[in-house]
Amino acid sequence: MTGTYAVFATAGRTLVAGARSHRLPAGRSGDTRWADAVLAALARSPGTPYAIGALSFRPDAPATALLADPARSTMERPMPVRYAWSAATEVPPPARYAVAVRAAVDRLAADPGLGKVVLGRWLELTCAADPDPAHLLAALAARHPAGHVFGVPLDRGAGYLLGASPELLVGRRGRRVRSTPLAGSIPRAADPVEDRTRADLLRDSAKDRHEHALVVDAVAEVLGPLCRRLDVPARPALVGTDTMWHLGSQIAGELREVGPATSALRLAQLLHPTPAVCGTPRDAAYRLIDELEPADRGPLTGAVGWLDASGDGDWAVAIRAGLLRGRRMRLFAGAGIVPGSDPDAEVAETGAKLATMLAAIGAIAPRAADAAAVA
Incomplete structure (x- = not known):
């Protein structure tokens, strides 16, 4: 497999969408007409099992979709290969990122209408x-067998988006719909006792429970009117990855109607971006991100997933991800800033999140994921 193929793998199932001849016309990430066109293309292509696509962070930025080749809808996973990477350039450096976090906390204090903003930083290798x-995806799959491992070649040579997301934005099977938002996080520790202490701190943190509730409420606000029934947990659960503890909620419901307007892709457009990667209110958070982040995220913190002709599919949030262009890789991680956020803690959190991808691509040793390594 080369970088012309799109891949979405989860729970032991690997989906593949093929080469350039199967690429659908590009659209805008928030354009429902584009989403309907992807669904229509599947309907016109009997035997084509699904499409794999990617949405950008911003609704007016490009969206990509590729149709699966009926003759090649699965693939053998190659062995992971360890590549040699140069020292990372941090954009912005940790000290400047902390300054941006302080500025965001001050803005939140001054504007009661602004509830949360997600600020990120990059590593360039x-x-x-x-x-x-293919080798990078194999490494991600080996390290994150329970995650959503993805790779998508973007339009117009914009690069190859790849990652291993722990967060399901939305999944649909017939009338059944589900979402597993993650918000509120703390880095894990190598020592088991300290690791358990950190998990307990996160579970009991009023600040992190508030941050999580903002995301859960936003998901419920979108899905609730579309559902006959929507089950929202009263309290979040602890969700562990190799480098992070998160607060997570399993939201599940039954759609009132099934059709193009409630396809998995259309639902992803309605939900994206949640406060987990943007903030709330959304427009105000976008403006503050424009002011405080030094670069455009592009497809990072967008959404990646698959869709079939019936409208079923899964879409994951494009976090723990990187953008590969030739020999250059750009990684991104963000942290949710709410009143009371501590800049040093947010530096540590983004460092731990970046360590997930650094370890997977071989840029750091796996247990150097106690992630002062990148902070």
Whole structure:
């Protein structure tokens, strides 16, 4: 497999969408007409099992979709290959990121109408050789067998988006719909006792429970009117990854109607971006992100997933992700800023999140994921 193929793998199932001849016309990430066109293309292509696509962080930015090749809808996973990467350039450096977090906390205090904003930072690396996305995806799948592992070649040479997301934005099977938002996080520790202490701190943190509730409420506000029934947990559960503890909620419901307007892709457009990657209210958070983040996120913190002709599919939030262009890789991680956020803690949190991808691509040793390594 080369970087011309799109991949979405989860729970032991790997989906593949093929080469350039199967690419659908690009659209805008928030354009429902584009989503309906993807569904219509599947309906016109008997035997085509699904499409794989990617939405950008912003609704007016590009969206990508590729149709699966009926003759090649699965793939053998190659062995992971360890590549040599140069030292990372941090954008912005940790100290400047902390300044941006302080500015966001001050803005939240001054504007009661602004509830949360997610601010991120980047790591830029260069590989000594041309990395094969297939080998990088194999490494991600090996380290994150329970995650949503994805790779999508973007339009117009914009690069290859790849990652291993722990967060399901939305999944649909017939009338059944579900979402597993994550918000409120703390880095894990190598020592088991300290690791348990951190998990307990997160579970009992009023600040993190508030941050999580903002996301859950936003998901329920979108899905609630579309559902006959929507089950929302009263309290979040602890969700562990290799580098992070998160607060997570399993939201599940039954749609009132099934049709193009409630396809998995249309539901993803309605939900995205949640306060987990943007903030709330959404427009105000976008403006503050424009002011405080030094670069455009593009497809990072967007959404990646698959859709079939019936409208079923799964879409994951494009976090723990990177954008590969030739030998250069750009990684991104963000932290949710709410009143009371501590800048140093947010530096540590983003460092731990970045460590997930750094370890997977071989840029750091796996247990250097106690992630002062990148902070």
